[in-house]
Amino acid sequence: MRIVGYVEGYAENTLVGWAYSPDRQGERLVLLVECDGVPVAAGLANLDRQDVAAAGHGDGQCGFRIRVHLPPGQELVVREASTGTLAFSHANKAEQDDGTDGGDRPALRSDIVQGNVDNVLGTVIRGWCWQPSHPDRHVKVQAMVDGRIVAEAMANEIRGDLVNAGIGAGDHAFNLRMPYWCLDGRQRDVMVHAEGHGAIHEFAIPFLCFAGGPLSLLEQATTDANMRNPDTATAVRLLQCYLEQVQQQIPASIGFGFYPEWRAALTGTQKDDVPAAFAADRPGLNAAVQMIRQPDGAEWIAVLDQGALLYPGALSRIIDVMQTVDADIIYGDADLPVDGGLMPWFRPDWNYDLCLSQDYTRGLTLFRAALLREIGSCSSATLLRLRALLRQGPNGRIHHVPEVLSQLTRSPGPELALHARQAVLEHLHSRGADQAIVTTIDEHEGLRRVEWPSPKEPPFFSLIIPTRDRLSLVKAAVDSIEAKTVDARYEIIIIDNQSQQEETLDWLNEGQRRGRFRVIPYDAPFNFADMNNRAAEQARGTILGFINNDVELISGNWLTVAASHLERPEVGAVGARLRFSNGMIQHAGVVVGTGGLAENAFQTVHVDDTGYFHRTRVTGNYSAVTAACLFCRRSDFTILGGFDADNLPVAFNDVDFCLRLRETGALIVWTPDIELYHHESVSRGRDNTPERVARAMKEENFMRRRWKNLSMSDPHYNPNLNLDGVPFTGLALPPRHPWRIGR
Template sequence: MGPAPRRPVDGAPGMSPGTDLLTAAKPPRSTLVDFLRRKARAWAPALSYRILRQAELETDSDGRLVSTGVDPQIFIQLTEREQVPRWLRIRFRVQQVSTPLNPMLYAFASGEGNRWVEYRLPSIENGVLDEIVLVPPGMNMLRLDPTNGPAVFRLTDLVLHEVGRSELLVEAWSTDRRAVLRALGYRMLRRRNRSRKFLMRAFDARRSGRGYEEWLSLFDRAGSAPFLPVRQAADAAVAKTGPLISIVMPVFNPPERFLREAIRSVLAQTHENWELVLSDDASTERSVARVMAWAAHLDPRIRVIRSETQGGISTATNLAMVAVKGDYVAFMDHDDLLPPGSLAAVAAEIAAHPQVRLIYSDEDKVDDLGNRYDPFFKPEFDPDILLGQNMLNHLCVIHRQTLVEAGPLRSTLDGSQDHDLLLRVMRRIDRSAVRHIPEILYHWRRSRKPRSFSQQQQHQVVRARMAAVREHLAATIPGAKADLAMAGYVRIIWPLPDPAPRVSIIIPTRDRVALLRPCVESILAKTAYPDFEVIIVDNASTDPETLSFLASVSADDRVRVLRHPGPFNFSEINNIAARQATGELLCFVNNDIEVTEGDWLREMASHGVRPDVGAVGAKLLYPDGHIQHAGVVVGLGGVAGHAFKSLVRNHPGYFGRLCVTHEVGAVTAACMLTKASSFWQVGGFDAENLAVAFNDVDYCLKLREAGQRIIMTPFACLIHAESASRGPDTEGPALLRFQSEIAYMKDRWADTLPADPFYSPNLSLVGHGYTLAFPPRRGVRP
């Protein structure tokens, strides 16, 4: 929830500015960086500020701060409102913590609640938080949210000061030297905005918390030495007698070192029952023939095929596929790497699930020096994502007979030949025959100099991808169309029946005509859908202007107004309206939603009529254009949390997730479309246990339990002023009701909340999502 300015209250207990924690926390070290750090801080510009108030925080008898809601806040006013960007440093000490805190910092201008910037601070237990942020011009208010839920802690010695240029460079240098050098270069060219961007990158990296290198050292079961004895012992039974896995590797002029490293990574596999087929596509580099001769002589499990003429990656791969002997075929590029436990993990998955026909894993990247970075922790198999992007490579292992049935790779689609093959494979197997191993089993080489076809010929890759998807749609989904989406991904436009099914748009409301009017008027004026009705459920409005608007708008033949007196119960109100709806499809819409694009309902309905889809959600934006909702991660923050919250409108999301339609654990009922038949099949919203919060998440989980899918489309986009109509659940009886709803969800869905199939167990459920989990949720799989 974005920060809204509140009335200042002086004298927040225990929160006056304190001592300099950077030196108080630990004795200074005798290093050059620390020496420069102390000197630079001494030269820092003075900053005038005062702490105004705290909200949803109380001080207990021991002097500790107790969070009384889910959004505790501390407000700080900067005395001067600068018209240029400025770097600020915030430091405070946390002690006696009952649960790890996930703090947030917001900057905004007093009196301008819709324009704000969000900073995600690292989680903290006991210790000092010390961070540097860039505050945009004109913003003179800060709001510190120490945590996002109930907690007990002592927060002291809050210090804020402006960061001078010397201190800024010293701190950035200690985090990311390359970013600092680039920033200085752009500064010399007088490109200040570009310079700030690279300095921000350094501090963003520092705020991201524990890094991938540490995560690998602790939890990389397939590739790190401490785990290999465990992996070898667990897989000893299948190491020799398990399935023969054939690795096909097309080769064309790779650097000699990279080719040798790729082959050595296969030789290092703990699973012994493999073969490697090297298919040389008429390489012109002499080193290739030398390395292949070395490899073939080294191990009888390695075979070499050489073409006299260059045919391209598809032709070379096809020649290798014809020669394989294994029951399963793995695909590997000539400069990539397999961690030692890759094939062992695949063999174990096959042994546990003999019916499997396609296996894919997580992956990361490796640079020229062998440094690993940029892990891609994937969701469980989602056919909608596969239509928009090839998320299955790498590592991808396919049953050989399935490959024979699908046919060879097609050279006319080089660049997206693997995507095309996977689409053809999926026409022949059921979704249940696909297994995902949530471990890093493949290292994708990303050299400084682009070497692969897909890196050099991006335009041709996109054309090939579009051609493959369009052919697949023609064969499987008559009437569907494929369009180019953001960042080269593919948007699928699903067909609607003719005539289009009626949609009943249900809007609960109570007073607040300033919200309701633009909601209803924008729906009526801008929605380009042939058949819909609007049902407004008035929950005891008393405001004369609201009543007048309801009377006037009901004159429109498309609008009905229902009366429902009594306490606000979102679930009950919507259930009552759904019983009187005449539409085959129901679309639940909050009264603080505003339509901006005419095809929003057509997009949602086209998914809603799909037989296997239970509910559809839209991308919702705050009034300032940042993302409020783009799907719900079940389990995030304890029960459920919005994915990608506060990112800019056109952010691609985690590995392009917001560029394609995709499956999610749940969606918000602020704008959710569902079949009326599905709604009543699972009993509608739970009015008894979930009157206000989490009823939409509960409904989606009931649909999934009944075998239906939940779809989020980024191509239906609306404005949502979250909770503006009823306020947050953070005070008095509302807080007690909210806490009881949390308890109900945790009890009802205890086994489901930690295991959202579309959110990797390697990603954290603490904080704001899509950061590394310490530790991963091993063994928690759907």
């Protein structure tokens, strides 16, 4: 048997190359790897290698990746297993082959690709892929079914385990979202390829998913007849509880590109349904306002913004909601044309700070007429709607219908942005914030920055920084605070958790001697919550700032911004925009419910991008923010008992604290006007030891028990958006709210 092939390289304990027999075209060779005459590994040469076929060798299915551990310099022999025919020999050298030597070998690249498919969760195939010879490059990966590319993604996402494993800078993870047509309950075999390099795994991955989720399958299998059987009914209820937990902890989603199919499945409408025009001109708007002022006028009035079109059934749906909820204002979701398709704008429930920063309720809104009777003549529906909404204040009787009721055909534009700014200024002045400044930062999209007045008496801040050794980190954090902070009174408290390095101890002693900061010793195992609690007890400030030791300040006016928000009685905590050193966002608010727990928003977004409908550019309310940079009143922190050091010593204590603040009615404000670099978890490392894994699981289980009522219903996150992976990146399968429009 003649064998043609080539060993391209050896890296990450993997032998990579290609081999085939011209005498047995179409047959896949089983290869045996021998060292010193002893078999040490085997593999099948059946991986996709179209580059080899293009060079005139084989049929494109002759690649191999054989896992084998070889010491440096080890000679090896590769044979065809059934006949013992020598395929080739190879020395495991430190340098790469150049791929150009030898007979009829084609000139192939030497920069081999390494990767792995880690798991399949819901509709997403997750893994990593990189070129060891070019660690700064990012590889495109493709999911293939029956030789057809069905999904693509760049392997450019950061993952902590890849950092620890030395896979470049850790930014080589990928998430492949399978298309909607693959979610029909049929199993398909999927191969994941690195573009131009072939498959990154040896065996096909079975993929099976149903768009309606596991609970819908149970509903289809259950009939009224079999539910009359007590034993069957009990079994069904138990299975339903189990599937609810599965759906909560392993949520599924689909990409925004499949929104038309996703929406059609929910509403029973066709993808080409055209919304109906329903908009009054400006004189008509004023006439309507005059009409409802009459004693026998309408009880409710629907306001449709200029450029908005109603979907069939939208008015009926919002009227149905009006009859079942106790609210004065009702608004829905909308979609709008983007790049030749439709993009859904799934909004949060009433979000006061977001409304001040962005006109996020545009589309169809229903008002009690009594609310509009006190409003003067308005030049636009935008001005009318915003005046009425903002009069409700932070905790208004406002209900959100998480269903797409209208389509927006255009952005607000300069004129409507001017009207919106006017409405916001009027509202702030009515609250007594006469010195507030409202700046339009994007006229086309109608985005605003609101600068609340600073307190008449500037507060004193206590900035609390836990640390243990890692002098370069904590020194950079303190130096940046001292160098950049302007117009603020503050102290720095460093909680030292058993630092041992002499240079760290010298720096701490010298800084304390010179009055740069106070040092509080913490001679106990690491407990982030308890360390901060002890420092808070000794703090002198009226405002506490919890700051990680692995941050660096960017915004010099950060304390002024925090003080202005905490001067507002409705605000309980303020969080910051944190960015990685490579420019990617690390934190832009926390969404509760991701994987049944919580996750930072927008970690796949660059600081120069805008995120989902500009959320990374504007201030808004979230359910929680991270304590890598979190401000709150010392009095509130004391009343709530601080962080939960008993049940949440390391993780989720900041989320838990914010949720307890929210239970008191307080708002959690996230703002991009406070910005820092955050080198996440650099100082402690990852939770990968058995002890840390056990502790992390205990904390996760505690959070699921304490906040199970919020795990699927974060009011600041739309139930139509994904809860798997990074929030705001896809559509929930199924949605956590049943749609009624069109049904």
